[in-house]
Amino acid sequence: MNAVELFSLTKRFGRRVAVEALDLRVAEGQVFGLLGRNGAGKSTTIKMMLGLVHPDAGVVRLMERDLAAEHDRALEHVGALVERPAFYPYLTGRKNLELLARCGHSAFRQRMESLAERLGIADRLGDRVGTYSQGMRQKLGLVLSLLPDSRLVILDEPTNGLDPHGIREVRRFLQELGRTGDVTLFLSSHWLAEVEQIGTHLAVLELGRVIACGGLKDLLHPGGEVEVRVDRPGEAAKFLEGLGGHRVKSASDGSLRVSLEEMDASELNARLVAAGYRVQELRPRRATLEEYFLNLTESSLDPNLPN
């Protein structure tokens, strides 16, 4: 079952296109990261997914229900934290949660207390939100997004305003949540390391369009490049270049990054060994999400590339 399905979603603000013909599917249980630079259309997409912004065209389906046709039922098991968390400052954290989650029964209260406990704010739930720090509000927003029993949680910059301890705490919390598979997490974040650590799938938006989408492992392991550690790396690099059909780069740690174009990894290994080099390590190279993201978003703006 798909937790999120977006079909040809489009939104314009005046002449500016914020999101254009966006198609996206997120299966239940995935931890999905939506990446993109500022103004790429992430927040607009999330707001359209929650019915806060009306699309000019396209369909949003959440938990197999059409948001436009069945608004309440589509959002029944959806929790969200959009941009900065907003609460009534003159009410207590507990009252805010009860009011905004529209729930007051005892099972709800138990879950609320246990989530607050897990995020370290249980002892402050009785205080007015006006006295909370930004980090505490962020955590309260996280608790709210999981109430009363969310199966799809949409989080826009969930670690915004948190100190390093808070970031680690929230990241672990989300990791645990994602690992259970009971909840689908849809994260939008600038914090690429965060998405890399907890995400299973991602999409990259640029100028309102999806420019990459798929499993995190597939995207970061393109399969065309290996990292080779040999004795005499300088000579080995020249040897490989002499074979032709390869791009060889020397990394700062002394290893070589070789693009595989006309031979596979085992043949490359055999050639090096036959030439008398001691191959200490040969492994598929995994780009970091940051490298991947920067390469992708920079090349998408290259005017020489076809659209």
Place this chain on the structure above:
Amino acid sequence: MRRRTYLAFASYLVLLFLIYLGMSYSKKPWLAQEARRMSLNLVEFMDGTFFAFLTLLPTLTLLLPVFVSLAAGDLVAAESQEGTLRSMLARPVTRSRVLAAKMAVLALYVAALCLFFATASLAVGSLCFGPPGDLLFPEMVYRLGDGLRIVPRDEAIRAILGAYLYAAGAGMTLGVLGLLLSVVCRHAASAAIATLVVYFMSHILGAIPPLQDIRPFLFTTSMEAWQYLFADPVPWGRIVRSAAVAFAFTASFAILAWMLFERKDILD
């Protein structure tokens, strides 16, 4: 509604105190002369009923509109500005329900204000000037005539309470206009100010002699119909017609507010 909304109740008590001071030190020579001409002792009429009557006009034409505009302006714009509207609407609740709930809260607030104004003016008046008695008032105050009118105590109290009851209903016309402008404006202060500007502009238009023909069609005219409760005989037909006009305005503003709120993009 936020705490400052409830300041209206406290500030009303301050107004009553100021009116009390004004009454205590004012000589009212014209009124006294008129009363003497009718062989009446004006001092006998300075009681709780007269005090409550005296506070009616500034309360219902000035204070109530200001308080209602401030509260209504907050309803959507302030929540949108602070982001709580986003938290609320990202939940399984329709916008119609949110708007209906806000309208219900506004209606309760206007009713509570009117109830408080009526009770406080009668109570403070009785405490300061003695228990309610017959009401003596110059008819020109409400453009009902030229002389002085005496209204028996029970009838006067009924008229004062009726005026507040009517104002509670008609006040919703302005309240719903405020709600409409709160949907349109991004800032609560802009919505409240815009509501008051429309209210006073409508009042001014109604007061310009060459524009008397449009007066019956202004929403402020229908909001003032409580004044007829002090006429003899009470023109019930006119009051009912005014109430119907006020209701038509309220319904129109509400429908427009609903249509705009349904289409509003929550961007803040």
